Amino acid sequence: MTQWEINNIKQSAPPIEEIIGRYVQLTQKGRSLLGCCPFHKDRHPSLAVNPEKQCFICFACGEKGDVISFLQKIEGISFGEAIDKLKIENGKSKMKSEVKPEVKLTKPVCETDKFSNLDSQISIEKNLQFLSSLLPAASGDSDLTPTWLDFGVGTSPAMVPEEWKAMRNRLVFPIRNEEGQLVGFGARRLTENPDIPKYINSPTSGLYRKNEILYGLDMARKMIREKQFAILVEGYKDVLAMHAAGFRNTVALCGTALCDGHIALLxxxxxxxVVMLDADAAGRKAAEKAVCQLGMQDLRVYRMELPEGxxxxxxxxxxxxxxxxxxLRERLMQGASSEEALLLGRIREGILLLSAITDTAKRMEALRCLNVGMAYLTGLSQRERRPATMDWRWV
Known part of the structure; x- marks a missing residue:
């Protein structure tokens, strides 16, 4: 889909203030509309909607964008799904007919896509067949068992089809993508025999790519939005333990290093x-690297270490x-940044960016945004009973 088509859909859809108004109570303040941000626990209205520019921004948590990105964030859906929602909103079904001539011109590509989709469907059906053959797995802990059942963990029998032969007599973890689609399996040995691989994963395919899958994301994504942060752990069993303990915003790397695909998902x-990898030499090294990678992608990262080993x-x-x-609750409370601290950080970033702006009109707009941010900071500081931080010198 071209940028022109996307812009046409946005222009034909109801205005952004109407769509956001369905989720948030908005109040007119000058040229903008203000409301409590739905992406964090907002006690003071910090979400600003600009009808002229058809965009929104939260001066507290920093979420911003257009009507498409708002729908993506609030509904937990993909870009394409948000576009489809807007198509339904504006009733422009003719957008589909406009694409039809192009489909004929690109027939070889479409045929390839068709076979690719067919292969994916066959793979999903085979995965489901293998899943149905798994035997109940004992977690060894009554508090873990319900979560193991929820995630479909099982033991593979001795007699399995040839393509699953490597996973027989192993503890099997079904792997699903963010939409909950079964895309593969991770199989752990049942004994500590060092002569056999500890883990065996499904082969890379159109459905399953380890560098683009976060284990548990389908179960965690809703809670990640609610809690406003994700916990990243190392293995399948770690995710199960975290979810069993109530930390259902936890996901894991599928037996690989952190990759750009994982970061894009997060x-x-x-x-x-919050990076919480194993407390051993390898885990600490991986955590240091992950913190750097996440920080370079403009994510706020907090590293949490567990007791040694x-x-x-x-x-x-x-x-x-x-x-x-x-x-874990005590450790997370100690490391989590307050709403006030997050906003203060964003104001500091804004001041640094201001020094690079030479255009007068853009400088005035940036200053206006900083003043609004400071106003919210003042309100937060009053709430926290720290009047000293209302002063610009703290920035």
Missing amino acids: KKYTSRV QDPDSLFRLWGKERFTRY
């Missing part, structure tokens, strides 16, 4: 990530659910 749902699964089993949950 950025769809949040701008804050532990991971979330082992610590859950060692301490039990109650103590494990209490420990």
Whole structure:
């Protein structure tokens, strides 16, 4: 879809203030409309909607964009799904007919796509067949068992079709994409025999690419939006332990290093990530690298270390659910940035950007945004009873 088509859909859809108004109560303030931001726990209206520019921005959490990005964030949907929602809104079904001539001109590509879709469908059906053959798996902990059942963890039998032979007699973790589609499996050995691989994963395919999959995202994405941050752990069992303890905004790397595809997935749902990899030499090295990668992609990162030699699964089993949950809550509270601190950081960034703006009109607009941000900071500081931070010198 071209940019012209996208702009045409946006222009034909109801105005952004009408669509956002369905989710947020907006009040007219000058040329803008203000409301409580739905993307964080907003006690003071910090979401500004600009009808003239057809955009929105939150001066507290920093979320911003047009009507498409708003629908993506609020509904937890993809770009294409947001476009489809706007098409329904404006009733422009003719957009589809305008594309038809181009389809005829690109027949070879469409045929390739058709076979690719067919292969994907066959793979999904085979995955479902293998999933149905799994036997119930014992988690070894009554507090973990319900979560293991929810995620469909099982043990593969000794007799399996040839293509699944490598996964027989293993603990199997079904892997789903962010939409909940079954795309592959991770299989862990049941014994500690060092002569056989600890994990075996489904082969790379059109459905399954380890560098584009975060384990547990289908179960976690809603809670990531609600909590406004994601917890990134190392393995499948770590995700299960975290979800069992109530931290359902947790996802894991599928046995690989953090890649650009993983970061792109995280950025769809949040701008804050807590990195909690295994507390050993390899885990610490991977965590340091992940923190740098995430920071370079404009994500706010907090690194959380567990006791030496532990991971979330082992610590859950060692301490039990109650103590494990209490420990993590205390650690997360210590490391989480307050709403005030986040806004202060954004104001500082704005001041740095201001020095590079030479156009007078753009400088005035940037100053206006900074003044609005300072006004919100003042309100937050009053709420926190820290009047000193209302002064520009703190910035």
